[in-house]
Amino acid sequence: MGIVVVSHSRPLAEAAVALARQMLPGRELAVEVAAGTDDGGLGTDAVAVSEAITAADSGAGVVVLMDLGSAVLSADTALELLDDDLRARVVLSPAPFVEGLVGAVVVAAGGADRDRVAAEALRGLAPKQAHLGAPG
Template identity: 45%
Template sequence: MIGLVVVSHSQKAAEGICEIAAQMGGKAPIEPAGGDDGEIGTDTTTIKNAIESADDGQGVVVLVDLGSAVMNAELAIEMGDTQAVIADAPVLEGALNAAVEATNDAATMDSVVEKAEDAREYHKVN
């Protein structure tokens, strides 16, 4: 199964987003990678470890929040041996979509990324 990692500046936000996503996509491995040494921020090593935990051999899709989350996730992927990509999507809605897609037996890295990125088009007020 494709694994998921949620990267946020806040450890609580990362964990909370994983909880919300897991409610819909219960089977998919989803790991939070939030905060930097307990402070607000992001950290390459934390993300790298989360990617390794989420991987069962089929690769990992990474959802990120702001700025340094993107850079640290890129670096974590470059420094690790796991096949992983960043989805260019809003972190909460993207994680939810990705988790639902990842539970499909036919899911691939591409399909999970695509579903996550569909969340860019969501409107909340018409």
């Protein structure tokens, strides 16, 4: 099971991954980052995302989390660059970026399958909503 983090900012993505990895002492998990531009600027790149998906894939599936806007578009475009078999194992998650990533890495490291990892990522906002209440 692999996870890909797509962000406009490499420092933001790396910080989110570092935070999530704090939940995995002594455990390994394939987490790839596709973030920023080659020159260190802000942006996303569908080719970089497709390469990260390929690198994260072990045959068990990949969950992709994106920060916002064009990161979603880049991830969606990246799917078109993958072969059909790999594309079928990828889930683009609408989960919250940081909270979803933390939940996803915890259950993925515990051996959960792609669908369970994607479901856990989606529940990322539940603790805040339970504490603060949903806006209405």
